[in-house]
Amino acid sequence: MLQLKGLKKSYRGKTALRGLDLTVNDNEIFALLGPTGAGKSSTLLASAGLIDLDAGRVDLAGRDVTESDPGSRDIAIVFEGFNLLPVLDVKDNIAFALRSPAFSESEGEISLRVGRTAELLRISHLLDRDVDTLSGGERQRVAIARALVRRPVMFLLDEPLSALDLKLREGLRAELRQIHRQHRSTMLYATHDYHGAIAIADRIGIIDGGVIQQAGTIEDIYRLPANVVVGRLVGSPSMAFFEAGIEDGHVIVKGARQRIPIGEFGTVASGSGKVLLGVWPEDIEVGSADAAGASTGTIYAVDNRGFERAIQVDTSGGSFRKVVPLSMRFTQGDACSFRIPEGRGFLFDAAGGRRISQAEGAR
């Protein structure tokens, strides 16, 4: 549905996109997950034709639209700021795009479509209200209705839910999925919220530094994370990294007791030298300080979540965060043990951050 090739964009010398490639398939919800300044908005704006690119090509539904103006692209975009028109009431805001010269609908048809869309988003009771009297959540629904009513071939949603409280966010996310199922629409959803991305998306693209670092299902990414950037942006908590070295066919983690045979990581591109050992925190075993054969660390922080505890463990090779059951009664400053089970973990180039081991994480 959408294919971006080699997109480059700088704003007054500040590079936002550095040769970005991305494919969004027909009928999928694709989440663009990345930190602030990663290039998410620029990617969406470029797809919609709202910024001029320095280089690259945008194909929409099999057609090269790189030089086409935004109005002819049949894309609807919902921004974080909602972009509603304060002088119009809700129903005229929703109807706004349908009254443009690109549509030739009668007022009767427009009213019917606005009514149906409002029902879908449960805002029928708000149709006569001025938009500046609405709550943030209501405004967001109106903004989505306004995009949806056009039935575009594709939706671009830029952090559409970040201004809402958790409950509203979860509710609207479920509704977006529902709308997606009913309309079989294609959505590109930009967010910096990991939980939000995995909850809504069929596939995810990890974006940082103006390029897609990795794209795939969340399972694919967990199984074989492409690089350190991906490890740091995926997971909750994200991947743990330990400074390590390869010596005599073993991976030796700085300050730790374990010597892990290199064979456990599959084929490894480099036979010696400094590496980073990345492990999903769920795979790390932690226990009391006296556990036999384990390495030791210190509990730096404990975050009690009522039904579980999130701990941060400092070790000589690096620190990591992990969720443990409440029955593990760690307190700040305690010593603890940690162990990386066999067959878990990935090796990354210490300088460039690229994954150099080939074995999939056994999950």
Ligand SMILES: Nc1ncnc2c1ncn2[C@@H]1O[C@H](COP(=O)(O)OP(=O)(O)OP(=O)(O)O)[C@@H](O)[C@H]1O
């Ligand atoms: N109009 C602009 N003028 C100058 N620099 C800009 C402009 N728009 C974006 N940038 C810069 O380009 C880079 C990418 O910005 P972009 O808005 O695409 O990132 P983002 O991932 O959407 O970030 P956020 O999550 O904060 O919205 C950032 O460094 C940003 O400061």
